[in-house]
Amino acid sequence: MRITVDGETLAGEAGQTIAGVLLAAGRRSWRRAPSGAPRGVFCGIGVCFDCLVIVNGVRDVRACRRRAQEGDIVTTQSRTEAP
Amino acid sequence: MSRHVVIVGAGPAGLAAASAALRAGAEVTLIDAADQAGGQYHRMPPDTYRPFRVLDRCDWWPESSVWSLERHDERRPPRVHVLTGPADGDGRRRRFLDPDALVLAPGAHDRTLPFPGWDLPGVFTAGAAQALVKGERVVVGDQVLVAGSGPFLLPVAASLLEAGTRVREVLEANPPRTVLRGWGRRPWELAAQPDKAAELAAYAARLARHRVPYRTGRAVIEARGDGRVEEAVTARLRADWSVVPGTERTLSVDAVSVTHGFTPQLELPVAAGCVLRDGFVLVDGDQATSSPGVYAAGEVTGIAGAPAARAEGLVAGWTAAGGPPSELRLTRRRRDRARAFGLRLAAAHPIGQGWPGWLRPDTVVCRCEETSYESLCRAASENPAARAVRLASRAGLGPCQARICGPTVAELSPESPDPHHRPIAQPIRLGELAARSEAAEKESTP
Ligand SMILES: Cc1cc2nc3c(=O)[nH]c(=O)nc-3n(C[C@H](O)[C@H](O)[C@H](O)COP(=O)(O)OP(=O)(O)OC[C@H]3O[C@@H](n4cnc5c(N)ncnc54)[C@H](O)[C@@H]3O)c2cc1C
Ligand code: FES
Numbered sequence: 001m002r003i004t005v006d007g008e009t010l011a012g013e014a015g016q017t018i019a020g021v022l023l024a025a026g027r028r029s030w031r032r033a034p035s036g037a038p039r040g041v042f043c044g045i046g047v048c049f050d051c052l053v054i055v056n057g058v059r060d061v062r063a064c065r066r067r068a069q070e071g072d073i074v075t076t077q078s079r080t081e082a083p
Numbered sequence: 084m085s086r087h088v089v090i091v092g093a094g095p096a097g098l099a100a101a102s103a104a105l106r107a108g109a110e111v112t113l114i115d116a117a118d119q120a121g122g123q124y125h126r127m128p129p130d131t132y133r134p135f136r137v138l139d140r141c142d143w144w145p146e147s148s149v150w151s152l153e154r155h156d157e158r159r160p161p162r163v164h165v166l167t168g169p170a171d172g173d174g175r176r177r178r179f180l181d182p183d184a185l186v187l188a189p190g191a192h193d194r195t196l197p198f199p200g201w202d203l204p205g206v207f208t209a210g211a212a213q214a215l216v217k218g219e220r221v222v223v224g225d226q227v228l229v230a231g232s233g234p235f236l237l238p239v240a241a242s243l244l245e246a247g248t249r250v251r252e253v254l255e256a257n258p259p260r261t262v263l264r265g266w267g268r269r270p271w272e273l274a275a276q277p278d279k280a281a282e283l284a285a286y287a288a289r290l291a292r293h294r295v296p297y298r299t300g301r302a303v304i305e306a307r308g309d310g311r312v313e314e315a316v317t318a319r320l321r322a323d324w325s326v327v328p329g330t331e332r333t334l335s336v337d338a339v340s341v342t343h344g345f346t347p348q349l350e351l352p353v354a355a356g357c358v359l360r361d362g363f364v365l366v367d368g369d370q371a372t373s374s375p376g377v378y379a380a381g382e383v384t385g386i387a388g389a390p391a392a393r394a395e396g397l398v399a400g401w402t403a404a405g406g407p408p409s410e411l412r413l414t415r416r417r418r419d420r421a422r423a424f425g426l427r428l429a430a431a432h433p434i435g436q437g438w439p440g441w442l443r444p445d446t447v448v449c450r451c452e453e454t455s456y457e458s459l460c461r462a463a464s465e466n467p468a469a470r471a472v473r474l475a476s477r478a479g480l481g482p483c484q485a486r487i488c489g490p491t492v493a494e495l496s497p498e499s500p501d502p503h504h505r506p507i508a509q510p511i512r513l514g515e516l517a518a519r520s521e522a523a524e525k526e527s528t529p
Contacts, residue, residue: 014130015128015129020215024219024221028204028308028311034453037202038203038311039204039450040204041166041223042207042208042487043193043211043487044207044214046116047483047487048483048486048487049451058173060482064173065170066169067169067170
């Protein structure tokens with residue numbers, strides 16, 4: 001199973017969440033807090049909203065809750081940029 | 084006509100409630116936001132997942148978030164509003180249900196106290212480490228420090244070891260005196276939970292086999308690194324969790340997995356009008372809440388582990404379905420013993436009052452809005468009213484809506500806010516709310 005993250009292709013196992021694919025690929029953070037500080041997974045179960053990403057054009061998707069689907073286009077997002 | 088029982092949450096509590104309600108002759112709709120049943124306890128990678136048999140006999144709604152409970156008639160359970168589709172998607176299907184009885188079993192999440200650097204990538208809740216390794220075979224790091232308080236530290240460390248990670252140390256913040264006094268005061272209650280005791284002993288043996296030190300009275304008080312965790316600072320703690328100066332040690336790690344207990348997910352019970360006590364949903368011997376037709380089971384009524392959640396679910400499902408009370412005597416006794424175990428657990432692993440001592444003025448307390456300890460204290464001293472503290476410091480106003488910082492802010496500011504009142508229990512896109520409101524379908528019978 002392959003997804004694209006900010007243009008880079010990452011391979012994951014079927015059933016992994018987007019957060020799981022990113023972590024397994026060695027990425028620790030992919031979002032920026034208002035100050036610019038990096039954020040990635042914290043709670044892992046959809047509570048903290050630290051792991052938000054854009055999936056196929058839809059913003060604010062919790063990467064730890066969304067199973068990655070073949071061909072998903074993921075873009076990282078930050079709190080500072082306009083929606 | 085048989086009763087229609089709607090159950091929110093398909094963890095150990097909700098699954099047990101479903102099977103008991105079916106046995107009592109009800110029609111059951113079981114709803115969970117996840118696409119697999121099992122909750123936090125029965126997590127498995129999808130290729131090994133075996134569906135629970137009870138799902139075949141009820142109307143099972145996976146990938147379905149309950150985002151609102153609407154009280155329209157004070158004598159009946161609230162209307163249940165559901166969105167079905169991929170998590171946080173934008174084209175989910177909107178439905179609602181008007182049940183005869185509602186069982187709420189939404190579980191809990193980790194409570195993590197703040198410390199300098201806890202906002203660095205590489206600091207995870209213990210639940211996150213566990214969920215990733217059990218559900219996706221992903222390890223949070225290669226050199227992991229597991230720290231905090233409570234027996235949950237042990238299964239987390241054991242799962243990481245099993246996955247090949249090097250667990251550097253496991254740190255229990257409470258000193259042995261507190262732990263032993265908590266567990267030991269009424270030891271027969273522990274003996275009544277032989278499975279739990281054996282499970283913990285097996286975890287402890289696994290740590291010993293891998294030569295992982297398990298230390299009590301020591302905690303992680305700082306995480307350091309450039310953009311990600313590279314080091315953890317640990318220190319000896321007194322019984323009240325204040326730091327013993329000069330006992331700091333630095334450990335090189337690439338991840339820290341930390342938990343200080345669990346916080347119940349109370350949005351739905353609060354939306355249903357359920358009275359709370361000591362931070363949990365108040366239930367009677369039938370698991371009935373103060374709200375007509377609404378029952379609660381599992382970690383929302385107290386933290387006592389999966390066996391307790393199951394026993395409570397059995398009682399809740401049975402009574403919600405109108406099953407005769409006399410038939411559940413043994414289950415009730417099991418439930419009561421499990422609850423007593425939960426009280427021991429709380430006594431053995433309390434959060435010490437001295438923990439704010441490890442905060443610095445610039446330590447982030449609200450991760451979403453990056454509110455510092457200093458600005459929270461300043462806001463609270465200028466106007467201690469909960470709302471004023473929130474507005475002045477922005478704590479709790481970010482995307483997580485105080486789910487993470489709520490208990491911390493409540494402890495650090497003198498007038499504690501109500502951290503659980505959220506009109507929208509789960510996020511819903513404004514577009515979904517507006518565009519599809521006419522399309523909402525009523526499905527009152529399964
Ligand atoms: C991340 C995590 C990992 C854990 N791992 C372990 C472990 O490995 N071993 C162990 O002994 N204990 C573990 N625990 C403790 C465990 O949670 C409890 O012992 C047990 O699972 C509690 O059962 P429950 O049925 O009350 O809640 P849960 O198992 O938490 O089930 C609650 C369910 O409700 C659903 N839900 C919540 N809100 C909504 C909503 N609004 N709409 C729809 N569905 C909703 C959730 O998706 C979830 O499936 C873990 C806890 C956490 C937080
Ligand atoms: S990691 Fe907390 S919401 Fe995804």
